[in-house]
Amino acid sequence: METVITADYDELSRLSAKKVAEYIKPDTLICFAAGDTPLGMFKELVAMQSRKEIDLSAAWYAGLDEWVGLGPQDEGSCIKVMTEAFYGPARIPKERIRVFDGLDPDMDRQCREMECWISSRGGIGFTLLGIGMNGHIGFNEPGTPETPGCFTVALDDTTKSVSQKYFGKVLPVTTGITIGWQSLYEARTVVLMASGAGKAPIVRESLKGPSSVDVPASLFQKHDDVTFMLDKAAAALL
Numbered sequence: 001m002e003t004v005i006t007a008d009y010d011e012l013s014r015l016s017a018k019k020v021a022e023y024i025k026p027d028t029l030i031c032f033a034a035g036d037t038p039l040g041m042f043k044e045l046v047a048m049q050s051r052k053e054i055d056l057s058a059a060w061y062a063g064l065d066e067w068v069g070l071g072p073q074d075e076g077s078c079i080k081v082m083t084e085a086f087y088g089p090a091r092i093p094k095e096r097i098r099v100f101d102g103l104d105p106d107m108d109r110q111c112r113e114m115e116c117w118i119s120s121r122g123g124i125g126f127t128l129l130g131i132g133m134n135g136h137i138g139f140n141e142p143g144t145p146e147t148p149g150c151f152t153v154a155l156d157d158t159t160k161s162v163s164q165k166y167f168g169k170v171l172p173v174t175t176g177i178t179i180g181w182q183s184l185y186e187a188r189t190v191v192l193m194a195s196g197a198g199k200a201p202i203v204r205e206s207l208k209g210p211s212s213v214d215v216p217a218s219l220f221q222k223h224d225d226v227t228f229m230l231d232k233a234a235a236a237l238l
């Protein structure tokens with residue numbers, strides 16, 4: 001387990017992008033979290049591509065999670081965030097991206113299709129995850145099941161209240177769909193990011209506490225190739 005602590009959010013974004021760039025290889029399956037934390041890193045990656053340092057369009061992509069009931073038109077949906085912050089500016093061809101459709105009435109089908117996308121590419125090669133305020137990873141909430149593959153989950157109260165920052169209003173979201181942590185754990189390389197003083201207590205639990213499903217980020221402590229990328233504020237209690 002490696003821990004990188006940066007001076008601030010800008011340095012976190014720059015160094016995380018540099019790390020990601022090492023793994024953007026033709027036909028590697030990449031899984032990026034949405035959320036606010038990686039937004040600066042996406043900008044850096046797009047800038048690196050425009051300087052011709054990397055080719056982001058040669059990889060495959062799997063969207064980590066989605067709010068059930070939200071689609072591409074909805075402010076704060078993972079697909080809208082990712083399209084605006086990354087898939088669009090990075091000009092990723094549509095056929096290289098698989099995301100959960102939060103509007104599909106059949107979530108089991110969404111899970112099966114994502115599992116098939118992942119397994120037919122030999123599993124996830126690289127994943128960059130954000131640590132949520134309650135230690136969640138994607139929508140692997142505290143107490144997350146050991147179930148392999150993808151699943152839907154009842155959202156934790158913390159997630160529901162934090163979610164308002166993405167939507168700009170109160171939305172009655174109750175359920176998420178996610179790639180399960182077991183599939184993420186099978187990735188060859190895992191990066192977990194956190195930024196800001198608000199995350200410091202959960203970052204401490206994730207790195208220093210017991211490895212437990214109660215803090216899903218802590219499950220990655222024992223991964224063979226995991227890096228926690230933190231800015232100084234998020235690392236303040238380590």
Ligand code: GLP
Binds near residue numbers: 037038065132133139
């Ligand atoms: C959200 C998303 C995750 C994200 C995490 C952290 O609820 N489901 O994909 O990584 O929580 O988000 P943020 O980076 O905004 O703190």
